[in-house]
Amino acid sequence: MLSHHELAALLLIRDANAPLQTLDADFMALARYQLVEMDEDESGYAPRLTRRGQELLQRLTHDGPVQGSA
Secondary structure (H helix, E strand, O other): OOOHHHHHHHHHHHHOOOOOOOOOHHHHHHHHOOOEEEEEEOOEEEEEEOHHHHHHHHHHHOOOOOOOOO
């Protein structure tokens, strides 16, 4: 079960207009649950939703498919 902090972090990743540059405990927990993956570039790590993370948010929010997902 996700904590309210982890759920908020998941929503933040989904709604971000630009890559987030963070590696706090909530984002690391989401990576362990395979809900986000960390992309690395020259400026650091950026979390992004996995298909599993997208599907979870769709079920929780009753939203349609997340943009950019197939």
